Amino acid sequence: MVDGWQTIISFGAESGSITLLGKEQQSGQWEFKKAVNEMNFDDLDEEINNLTKLTRETHFANRENIADTWENALQIMNQYPWPILRPREVHPEFRKRVWTALQKEREQKYGKRLDSYRLDKWAALCFPGYAPEVVTLATWLQNATYTTVLTGAGMSTESNIPDFRSKEGWWKNVDPRTVATTEALNNNYDLFHEFYSIRINGLKQCTPHKGHEILAAWEQKGIIQAISTQNVDGFHTAAGNDHVYELHGSIHKIRCEECSKPASEQQFLNKEKCIHCGGLLRPGVVLFGEMLPEESWSVSLDHIRRSDLVIVIGTSLEVYPANELPQMTNGKTVYINMEVDENSPEFDLVIKEKVGELLREVDGLV
Incomplete structure (x- = not known):
């Protein structure tokens, strides 16, 4: 810390770094400025160089930028392709804000092409102790406007069913x-x-486990809007969910x-x-060979189509027609299951972990 200036975020390559500095004022507001240690972009591999070529001319402009809000500080940051550079430090008070900005920049400018680049390192700095996929799911939940959860038998196995x-x-x-x-x-x-x-x-x-209770709490908080389930045990309703649609009765x-x-x-x-x-x-x-309840199917399909995030938990995706529901959305899709079949439909995020443990981790971030 020099004259009250602290490192808010620092990123770079082998040959140099860029740092956003911040100073907290007596009013509690922050003031921001940048410090540049010149970088040689030839250090970056070919694909990243191709992604950054459109922004290189801005890297050395406006060196004396001063910002009095976080939004303006982000404009300074966004002069650089920081989401795909090597993260070095993130201020503890700004971890969530940096992660949110990172996700927004990645989606708007780079898309899925950057999924393999340093996301784990950014997640480790912004959320120490959490796996990148846990942080990503929590971020998607926070940013989604309509989320539907589809559950199968694996959702209830931790209740000893x-x-x-x-x-x-x-x-x-x-x-x-x-x-x-x-x-x-x-x-x-x-x-x-x-x-x-x-x-x-x-x-x-048997009784509902902690994962059921978390989903119920998320519905009450407006984090998720509906649950469609292939399970017949009634645990989602018993745990406190109100909008449950039982596809198999x-x-x-x-x-x-x-x-x-x-x-x-x-x-x-x-x-x-x-x-x-x-x-x-x-x-x-619903016995094998019987039709699904028409109302449950119709309402579930409507929720899926309205969703910008669909989370599939603990289903083998073997049973028709419920296995087609995840593909009925234009939103992001997440698959959570202990047994992941390589032939499963393509999802934006796949997490192989026990349901209860995963939901507890995600719940700590939303």
Whole structure:
């Protein structure tokens, strides 16, 4: 610190650096100026040189710029291709502001071409201890105007609910896709009933985990607007989300297969028949081969199309037509799952991490 001037942000290449200095006034406002240690842009690799060639003539202009607001300070910064240069230092009080400005500049001027350039180093300076993808997701959440979350079985595994599609997710060595069918319901009801009775009773021992609670809190804060889920456990609603659209129905809503009249969960567990027509009772889930609930699908599709950010959590993206929803948006897309298939649709950001841990990290930044 010299005469009260502090380094706000410093960046450069091997041959030199550019520094934005700041001095806090008695009023609490900051004054900014730049200091330049000349750089040789030939130090940069060919692709970065191509990206910076349009701005080189501005690098040595206006050396004595003084700014009395952060916005004006950014105009000084933006004379340089700083998002793709090597970061050296960021003032602790300006970390979030620098990161926000970095994201804006990268998106407006450079696009995805810069995803591989020094983003991890900028993230480390702006948010010590956080992975770059965590910081990026938090930034996108803060900047999005409409966010929809699509969840699958992996969302609930941390509540100790088996994910039947994971490598270990088999029930008594039987593929659930041969049990959760109308054929099994009508022709092997004993097996069908046992399978769903085990699932219903198992859910009684489970509760929503911290990740569910974070999504509920985000909805209350207006960070996310809707959740479409392939899960039938009801945990999003139990955690406090109001705008939940169950694409595959609910295991807790029992009805008759013949007349569709509702029945109680206990009547199903007792293996009773429908009191209205004597038909077989079943959970209100979508069995393999059945159509998705029209209203849930239609509303989910509307939310996805309105979104500028869609976050897909814990789904294998194997089941049609829900697996097509992430591609129905023009906004950014994020895929969070412990098992990432190389053949999965293209996403703007892919994060391989446990859901609860990741959401806790992101929640600390939004």
